[in-house]
Each structure stands twice: as C-alpha cells, then as structure tokens.
Amino acid sequence: MVDFRDRAVPMLNNEIMLFMSAGMLAYAMKGTSAADRVSTFLGYLAHQSFFLFAAAVMIIVLCITYKGIHQIAAIGALAMQLNPAELGMSNMGLALLLLLTWSISTALSPFSGLNLMVSRFAGISGVQTGLRLNSVHLSILALIGISIISVIH
Numbered sequence: 001m002v003d004f005r006d007r008a009v010p011m012l013n014n015e016i017m018l019f020m021s022a023g024m025l026a027y028a029m030k031g032t033s034a035a036d037r038v039s040t041f042l043g044y045l046a047h048q049s050f051f052l053f054a055a056a057v058m059i060i061v062l063c064i065t066y067k068g069i070h071q072i073a074a075i076g077a078l079a080m081q082l083n084p085a086e087l088g089m090s091n092m093g094l095a096l097l098l099l100l101t102w103s104i105s106t107a108l109s110p111f112s113g114l115n116l117m118v119s120r121f122a123g124i125s126g127v128q129t130g131l132r133l134n135s136v137h138l139s140i141l142a143l144i145g146i147s148i149i150s151v152i153h
Contacts, residue, residue, distance in 0.1 A: 019072065026076030039081045046087040050153060053087070054097055054146045061101045065109040075102050093153030100145040107134045 029035045038060065046053040057078065064074040075098050084094040106112050110119075110126030119129040 018070065022070060022072040022076050025073045026080050029077045030080045035077065035081045038078075042078075042082060043086055046089065050089075050150050051146060054149065057097060058101050058104060058142060061105045062108060065105045065111065068111050070111075071102050071105045071109065074105070089153045093149055096149045096152065097146075100142065100149065104138050104142055107138055 042053060042056060042060075045056050061071065061074045061078070065071050079094075079098055082094060084091050087094065107114070108130040109115060110130050112130075115126045115129045115134075118133075119126045122129065124132075
C-alpha cells in the first residue's frame with residue numbers, strides 16, 4: 001500500500017485533474033440557458049425517433065471534441081443535463097449511448113492522445129488520422145451500437 005501510494009498515485013495526477021475539472025465544468029454548465037436549449041432539443045428528437053436522438057448526441061459530442069474540448073467534459077455535461085425518464089429511455093440505454101459516443105469521439109478526435117501519436121508516426125495530421133483512417137470502422141461500430149441500444153432502451 002505504501003509503495004502504491006508513493007509511486008502510482010503521483011503518476012495519476014493528470015488523470016485526476018482531468019476528471020475533476022471535467023466534472024466541475026459539467027456541473028457549472030448544468031442549468032444554463034445553453035444546456036437547457038440542448039436538453040430541450042434532444043428531448044424533442046428523442047420523442048420523434050431514438051435514431052435521430054442518438055445521431056444528434058454523437059454529432060454534438062463530435063463537434064465539441066473537434067473544437068479541442070475533451071470528451072469527458074461533453075459527456076459529463078450531457079449526462080448531468082439529460083433525464084432518461086423524460087427521454088423515454090432506460091438509465092442503461094442512455095448510459096450505453098453516452099459510452100458509445102465517448103469511445104467513438106475519442107477515436108475520431110484529432111486531439112486525442114492516440115490519434116496524435118499515430119499521426120506523428122504516420123506523418124499525417126490528426127484530422128486525417130481520425131476521419132480518414134477511422135471513420136469507416138467507427139461508422140459501422142456506431143450503427144451496430146445504436147441498433148443494440150435501441151433494443152435495450
């Protein structure tokens with residue numbers, strides 16, 4: 001335990017700060033007019049079609065991550081703002097959709113650590129790495145994931 005405390009915990013400082021700051025940002029955005037508009041818009045789409053709702057959530061998070069804001073902040077803000085009962089979904093369905101969105105946005109974002117590393121080794125930009133190399137695979141993954149979640153929700 002002492003070894004873990006002395007060696008492993010100090011190496012987690014960046015991750016701890018990332019999660020704490022993302023949580024504070026998400027909490028600060030909760031109840032703002034912008035967050036309320038997004039929530040109202042997503043609620044409207046959820047009552048129209050689950051597939052429109054899921055696509056809108058993914059597009060919103062992807063747009064935010066392409067601006068350089070980490071996925072955890074966008075997902076955290078949506079998770080705090082959306083109420084599964086008002087959307088006509090189960091808690092598990094919404095959680096799975098947000099997890100799927102997180103994983104896809106991580107692989108597509110030009111600012112994610114993995115894409116930055118691959119782009120440096122391949123000699124191409126982070127946008128090319130995310131969009132050109134990962135887009136077909138992740139589009140198929142999104143369709144399969146949304147289809148499975150639509151059965152669960």
